[in-house]
Amino acid sequence: MKTFSKNQLERYPFYLKYFKELQKKGIATISSPKIARVLGYSEEQIRKDLQAISNEPGRPKKGRSVDKLIDTLETFLGYRDSTTAVIIGCGHLGQALLNYPNFKEMGLAVIGGFDNNPSLVGTNINGKPIRSMSDLSHLTEKQKVDVAIITVPAHAAQEAIDEAVRCGIHGIWNFAPTHVTVPCNIVIENFNFSSSLAVLIHRLYDGR
Amino acid sequence: MKTFSKNQLERYPFYLKYFKELQKKGIATISSPKIARVLGYSEEQIRKDLQAISNEPGRPKKGRSVDKLIDTLETFLGYRDSTTAVIIGCGHLGQALLNYPNFKEMGLAVIGGFDNNPSLVGTNINGKPIRSMSDLSHLTEKQKVDVAIITVPAHAAQEAIDEAVRCGIHGIWNFAPTHVTVPCNIVIENFNFSSSLAVLIHRLYDGR
Numbered sequence: 112m113k114t115f116s117k118n119q120l121e122r123y124p125f126y127l128k129y130f131k132e133l134q135k136k137g138i139a140t141i142s143s144p145k146i147a148r149v150l151g152y153s154e155e156q157i158r159k160d161l162q163a164i165s166n167e168p169g170r171p172k173k174g175r176s177v178d179k180l181i182d183t184l185e186t187f188l189g190y191r192d193s194t195t196a197v198i199i200g201c202g203h204l205g206q207a208l209l210n211y212p213n214f215k216e217m218g219l220a221v222i223g224g225f226d227n228n229p230s231l232v233g234t235n236i237n238g239k240p241i242r243s244m245s246d247l248s249h250l251t252e253k254q255k256v257d258v259a260i261i262t263v264p265a266h267a268a269q270e271a272i273d274e275a276v277r278c279g280i281h282g283i284w285n286f287a288p289t290h291v292t293v294p295c296n297i298v299i300e301n302f303n304f305s306s307s308l309a310v311l312i313h314r315l316y317d318g319r
Numbered sequence: 320m321k322t323f324s325k326n327q328l329e330r331y332p333f334y335l336k337y338f339k340e341l342q343k344k345g346i347a348t349i350s351s352p353k354i355a356r357v358l359g360y361s362e363e364q365i366r367k368d369l370q371a372i373s374n375e376p377g378r379p380k381k382g383r384s385v386d387k388l389i390d391t392l393e394t395f396l397g398y399r400d401s402t403t404a405v406i407i408g409c410g411h412l413g414q415a416l417l418n419y420p421n422f423k424e425m426g427l428a429v430i431g432g433f434d435n436n437p438s439l440v441g442t443n444i445n446g447k448p449i450r451s452m453s454d455l456s457h458l459t460e461k462q463k464v465d466v467a468i469i470t471v472p473a474h475a476a477q478e479a480i481d482e483a484v485r486c487g488i489h490g491i492w493n494f495a496p497t498h499v500t501v502p503c504n505i506v507i508e509n510f511n512f513s514s515s516l517a518v519l520i521h522r523l524y525d526g527r
Binding site (some may be wrong): 115117118120121122123124125128129149150151188189192194202203204206207210211212213214217218219257258264265281282284288289290292298300302303304305306307308309310311312313314315316 | 331337357359419490500513515524
């Protein structure tokens with residue numbers, strides 16, 4: 112099995128986005144040097160990235176087929192499958208994600224939200240029902256839920272994750288700004304404002 | 320000048336969060352093996368990370384001073400400075416960020432939002448004024464703005480970023496799910512749901 116670095120995995124959606132723009136413009140083939148100019152990655156990196164998910168070599172003179180690249184990327188990224196997710200914590204950030212228009216094209220079906228706030232439970236946000244946290248196990252008994260998106264405050268994150276794991280959810284996408292732990296069979300990806308901001312601020316004030 | 324990898328920079332806020340928890344519990348010193356157990360990084364990585372921002376070596380028997388580590392990290396991460404930011408695009412995601420409670424402790428002062436939606440312009444969100452995009456230059460003439468947080472839809476992102484750059488803003492924190500370009504003197508950090516989701520989904524279905 113091939114292994115992919117985090118940085119490499121993070122580049123694939125950018126390739127896909129760019130190739131889809133080309134497809135929309137009716138452009139049929141694309142070469143690595145052109146991709147390099149637009150996306151700012153090195154040609155060698157691009158060839159390595161695309162080779163890793165496809166067995167078809169680029170043809171130096173003609174480039175690669177845009178349609179085939181899109182097909183390969185969408186399959187690789189799981190956009191063709193349907194991954195189901197619930198949002199735990201329906202405050203401002205959770206509500207923004209319930210309304211986020213791009214998850215569907217990424218193959219992620221957000222099927223509802225969970226919160227303990229009585230003024231939210233029983234309502235709908237963007238057509239998605241908001242249930243009480245104590246109802247999470249009832250949902251997961253009836254329906255497979257792949258991912259719990261954690262948008263509770265930092266102090267409540269570990270408890271929310273523990274409950275999601277108890278309910279049999281294997282993927283945790285943690286937006287809460289804190290360190291949490293999960294059993295080793297659970298996949299967790301931290302999506303952390305503070306980490307991203309640290310990178311930006313450091314570069315902005317580089318050399319201080 | 321030391322250089323820091325993106326992955327390394329992303330770890331520092333996790334250290335800081337953890338050390339602050341220790342401080343709250345009254346714990347005065349911490350050793351690398353203990354940090355390793357809690358945060359799940361290797362001891363070698365921890366020593367390297369902390370050494371890179373501090374000249375004080377850890378004392379093998381006693382560990383490092385929690386207070387000093389917090390001080391060093393907060394200074395390094397710029398949490399002691401005040402970085403000013405505006406939010407461009409005040410839809411669901413922009414509003415969630417206008418309401419996000421943790422930016423202040425990260426040294427980021429969000430001073431207002433910009434949008435072209437007439438029903439938003441002139442309102443306040445979480446005490447922050449929402450202005451028309453055409454007013455951005457008026458604000459930046461009067462006040463230094465370090466960072467533009469881009470939360471417009473993908474198709475509007477490049478235009479919003481171009482306008483921020485024209486107004487003299489040097490840092491772009493891009494939440495829009497698309498590839499954008501900036502002049503080489505501008506610092507951009509893409510905070511991309513699709514990239515983070517790609518990592519999660521790939522790990523979740525690893526071996527497909």
